[in-house]
Amino acid sequence: MSTPTTTISADADLVTLVNVFTVAPERQIELVDALDGATSEVFLAVPGFVSANLHVSLDGHRVVNYAQWTSEQRYKEALQRPDVREHLAEAAAIAEAYDPTLVRVRSIHHPHGQQA
Template sequence: MPTTTITVDTDGEQVTLVNIFTVEPERQAELVDALDRATAEVFVDDPGFVSANLHASLDSTRVINYAQWASKEAYERALARPEVREHIGEAAALAQAYDPTLVRVRAIHHA
């Protein structure tokens, strides 16, 4: 699996979408695949997109999408795109529930 360094910054306009999906364990891999495909096909070319990381819970009941955007406005512009709305609908259909929250990084710690 490729490793990339991602810059997380407490200054500036960058925002992070933390979206926690609740999913039936047998559908977790399907949801991860759908989010991964949509990120590669829909988001990576968006000018406001910075990065996305997908996390699968060890109990197979949750998928967490941690996606960085250049600004709140860039994220909102992306949401207005029809192909993004289609992607959201596909992910929502696979999940039991989801909780998207837009946040700003306030503290960073490293080992």
């Protein structure tokens, strides 16, 4: 069985949410656990959701959520759902700050491959 992966492509017709959370180091894992649980329990069933990847900073002060969506419209519709809003409130209560930004992949570089 293969492990699912996130595909990053400049050709994909997706939008990406890059959300950088600032958090007290002693609460970093609590925030990751809350985001991880919400993704498993809520987002996997939300129309338009493609994938999420959670990253933790080595200094303990940040958590980065890199999440792909089929469209900006689907992402905005998700934000109106009560179950999603409940999850956002839980994460916001743990984090000191957060900065969600929707982006598109513009270019990709690899040391042994072509620029995409």
